[in-house]
Amino acid sequence: MRSRLKIREFHVLLFPPLFWLIVFFAVPLLIVLIYSVSYRGTYGGVIPGFTLEHYRHLFDPLYVRVFGRSVLIATINTVLTLTLSYPIAYYMAFATTRVKSVMMFLIILPFWTNFMIRMYSIVTLIGDNGWLNNLFVATGLISRPLHIMNTLIAVFIGFVYWNLPFMVLPIFASLDRMDATLLEASMDLGASRFRTFLNITLPQSLPGVFAGIVFTFVPTMGNFVIPEILGGPNNIMIGNIITDAFTQARNWPFGSAISATLIFVVMVFVVLYLRYIEPVQGTPAAVR
Amino acid sequence: MEGGLSRANDLRIGKGWWLRVLSSLVVLFLLSPLLLLMFFSFNASRNITSWSGFTLDWYAVAFSDRALWIAVRNSLIIAVASTAASTVLGTLAALALGKYSFRGRALFQSLLHVPIIIPEIIFGISLLALFVFIRMPLGIVSIICAHITFSISFVTLIVLAKVRNFDRNLENACLDLGATRLQAFFHVVLPAISPGIIAGALFAFTLSLDDFVVTFFTAGPGSSTLPLKIYSLIKFGITPAVNAVSTILIVLTASTIIAATLIQTGAQTSRAIRLFSYVLLGVIGIALCAFTLFSPREERVVRLYIFAEYIDQSILTDFQKTYGVKVTQDYTNSNEELLSKLQMGATGYDIIVPTGFMVQIMIREGLIAPLNPRNIPNLEHIDPTFRKLWYDPDGRYSVPYAYGFTGFVYNSSVVTDPVDSWNVMWDERYAGKLLMVDDMREVFAVSYIRLGYPPTDTDPSHLRQALELLMRQKPLLRKYEANLINDLLINGDALIAQDWSGNAFRLNQEHPEFKFVLPKEGCMMFIDNMCIPKKSTHKEEAELFLNFLLRPDVSARNMRKILYAMPNPDARRLLDENLRRDTILFPPVDDLSRYRITHDIGEFTIEMERAWTELRGT
Structure with a gap:
């Protein structure tokens, strides 16, 4: 009796979200895949058919180079974001409940302002005559304004700003779950603080770190707005090429082919994550 | 969960001063753009880089900009609806994943994880392709569906953490004691995982409110959200009015969240504060409802799809007063975007404003309808040099609007x-x-x-x-x-x-x-034209509006506002001397061949x- 009910409950739980994701997520991706092997209409759109021409197009050294640079920028950005985020997540995890919620609130707060407006605010902050430069010059810290705006540094500032919350929150979540008695045991047994961190805290936080890396790396690869606003004349990334393909070039199949490739990269990340990281993180507390 | 690491405090771990300093600096970094924009919403000058005195004028400007508030309303409707649906769906998924192991679990999980990290542009384009494929009209509903899809994943992951920490024995005990499954769910499981659900809903709401890229691709007539409106406004630089709206929204959302948290923490806060919080939430709620519901529906409308700030708003209200036809507007950012939208089957727009070369493409692609000149007698005011140009040799499809x-x-x-x-x-x-x-x-x-x-x-x-x-x-x-x-x-x-x-x-x-x-x-040189899409359902009203726009006095008023020249000599005569004689605005164009007009290059x-x-x- 109970098991039948259980199955029914399971179906009620599973099918609505499953159905939704298939219709509004899996099917659209499939359409993109179909586009990527169709012929191109001169004025946009696709003409049914089958061709691998657009994928061959991807191996054009020009696009390979842009792809390589996107990977490099995304990697550096991920390292920077991680370096800044870990200490904060660590601080939050060991703080009082009150401090925790206040920090959480402050970290989410920027999201309530439009992304574009935040980015343009950064422009007024780091411009040649922006607030930071004016402040530094006025206090005598530097003699001439720093040229940051429209360089790669500005792009990194933008990306780190954008990604910080997505890195801090997962790391915080896994640190917060940690069993404090382990730390006590470690230190009671004579391990130094550093050793305790290295052998206990760090391994326990790795799932969060990995989740943060995924949340940071992939979206950075696909972003086109930040390099456009903060970058210089040659800071385009793979996201800009996709956008251009769908708008200026009216070459949907090519845009779809790049997208399909990017989706493939994303899939690899997700499969790795689900196979190696999630099982560790997902173990119910009672078992551990 | 609570206090899991509290005992670690005896060890004085995570209490170093440098951690505090670094954390404060990073939070400052996150908040500084917000503080800056709030500060500048009170700036007397339009310039957003230097302070020139305190004013509340921008708030007055923001409050009186009707289009802006329609965008805010759309954003809120979409955020509320998509949050509600995605919270339910996400919670169901989290419970399924947390309580059961089943075949295809890994697949289901990847289906949940991919939306989080997939580049937004791919997400937007693929959804647009779907909506076109299943012939779902683009509009508020399609945006809501899109937002639900990307929110589900976040909600699920957040709720899942709570489901996993939930002691299953509690539920079993409850069932053993004779509760039904539903009772057990509502009295035991739901309260235990509710912090996760609230956090998930909050996250979904935030994402929806801020989303630009996906909304951009899935929006249709009458559904422009605040981010879309802001994006098209930015072409003219950010005015403090946009900052003012942002400030209002920050204050509103922040106070909602704080009030909700105060109520939740219950006993710890004093009764007065809790009471105040309830009142605050109630007021915000009522205001939102009134704001969303108060949207009069007119039978006769013209839906305009145009660049932002490219038409004087007072003309729209005047037209409504004179003819009883309401004009709504959505914002386009480029000719290519306009073309894609029409090709993708976007219906519902009655007037579009393509540039010359795009008119040619649209005629060839059969996207725009011929006009009936008899309904637009004011065409006689148009400078003949600008009529029947190469992109529309018979002048049947387009009316020149402005040039530059x-x-x-x-x-x-x-x-x-x-x-x-x-x-x-x-x-x-x-x-x-x-x-x-x-x-x-x-x-x-x-x-x-x-x-x-x-x-x-x-x-x-x-x-x-x-x-x-x-x-x-x-x-x-x-x-x-x-x-x-x-x-x-x-x-x-x-x-x-x-x-x-x-x-x-x-x-x-x-x-x-x-x-x-x-x-x-x-x-x-570019010449922008007004055209009527073939799929327009208000062709008559659209022509009425075109005719109204070409009236010399209306056209002159429009020019004064948007500061682009219009090929309407009768209107130009009505302008002030300095404007009429301005050489930036009106360089000599007796002979168009001196200028290169953009052609399509196929x-x-x-x-x-x-x-x-x-x-x-x-």
Whole structure:
């Protein structure tokens, strides 16, 4: 009796979200895949058919180079974001409940302002005559304004700003779950603080770190707005090429082919994550 | 969960001063743009980089901008609806994953994880393809569906953490004691995981409110959200009015969250504070409901799809007063976007504003309907030079609306040499202070003109030469900029910039030291036209509106507001002397052949696009 009910409950739980994701997520991706092997209409759109021409197009050294640079920028950005985020997540995890919620609130707060407006605010902050430069010059810290705006540094500032919350929150979540008695045991047994961190805290936080890396790396690869606003004349990334393909070039199949490739990269990340990281993180507390 | 690490405090772990300092600095970094924009919403000047006195004027401007509040309303409707649906669906998914192991679990999980990290643009485009495929009209509903899809994943992951920490024995005990499954769920499981659900809902709401890219692709007539509106406004630089709206929204959301948290923490807070919180939440709730529900529906409407700030708002209200027909507007950002939307089957727009070359494409693709001249008698006011141009030889499909030029602007207080040629954009003395517009055709046109080729040239070897010339220019450029040209010039980040005449005129009005030049080698000219899409369902009302717009007094009023020239000599006569005689606004155009009008280059677009990528990608 109970098991039948259980199955029914399971179906009620599973099918609505499953159905939704298939219709509004899996099917659209499939359409993109179909586009990527169709012929191109001169004025946009696709003409049914089958061709691998657009994928061959991807191996054009020009696009390979842009792809390589996107990977490099995304990697550096991920390292920077991680370096800044870990200490904060660590601080939050060991703080009082009150401090925790206040920090959480402050970290989410920027999201309530439009992304574009935040980015343009950064422009007024780091411009040649922006607030930071004016402040530094006025206090005598530097003699001439720093040229940051429209360089790669500005792009990194933008990306780190954008990604910080997505890195801090997962790391915080896994640190917060940690069993404090382990730390006590470690230190009671004579391990130094550093050793305790290295052998206990760090391994326990790795799932969060990995989740943060995924949340940071992939979206950075696909972003086109930040390099456009903060970058210089040659800071385009793979996201800009996709956008251009769908708008200026009216070459949907090519845009779809790049997208399909990017989706493939994303899939690899997700499969790795689900196979190696999630099982560790997902173990119910009672078992551990 | 609570206090899991509290005992670790005895060990004084995570209490180092440097951690505190670093955390504060990072939070400051996160908040500084917000503080800056809140601060500048009270700035007396339009300029957002220097303080010139306190004012509340921008709040008055923001409150009286009806289009802005319609956008806010749309955003809120979408956020509330998508949050509700995605919270339910996400919670169900989290329970399924947390309580059961089943075949295909891994697949289901990847289906949940991919939406989080997939680049937004792919997400948006693929959803648009779906909506077109299943013939679902684009609008608020399609945006809600899109937002639900990307929110589900976040909700599930957040709730899942709570489900896993939930002691299953509690539920079993409950069932053993005779509770039904539903009872057990509502009295035991739900309360235990509710913090996760609330956090998930909060996250979904936030994501929905902030989303631009996905909304951009899935929006249809009458569904422009705040981010869309802001994006199109940014073309004219951010005014403090936009900052004012943002400030209002920050304060509103922040107080909602704080009030909700205070209520949740229960006993810890005093009764007075809790009471206050309830009242605050109630007021916000009622205000939101009133705000959302209060949207009168008119039978007769004209839906306008136009660049932001490209029409005087008072004309729309006047038209409604005179004819009882309401005009709604949505914002387009480029001709290509307009074309894609129409090709994708976007229906519901009654008037669109394509540039000449796009009119030609749209006629060829059968996207626009012929006009009935008898319904538009005011066509007689239009300058005949602008009628029946090459893109619409019979003049049957389009009515010229406004025109302008792409030349360059320079700061005459710094650049004192006489400048009348494009050569100055290659002058090394201004290295790092030069801007070109972020528009493939405009950039290559300049290069073609310098080389002496027509911008419509489709010879690959000429394209190579043009690219080489631009490659030599690139090291001198600050960047290719689309939106902030005026701001960068005012801030002194740039001295000379390729620019559109209307934009330059606006700049010149406020800062006379910036002069606009139509270079002697020639320059590009564009003519924007009003057309009616074939799928329009209010053709009659649309023609009525076109006719109204061409009335000389209306047209003059419109020109005064948008500061682009209109080919309507009778209207021009009604303008003030200084405006009428302005040479930026009205350069002599008796002979259009002096200017290069953008043509479509068909298949050659692909070649140029590759060169454009090469230019910016190496």
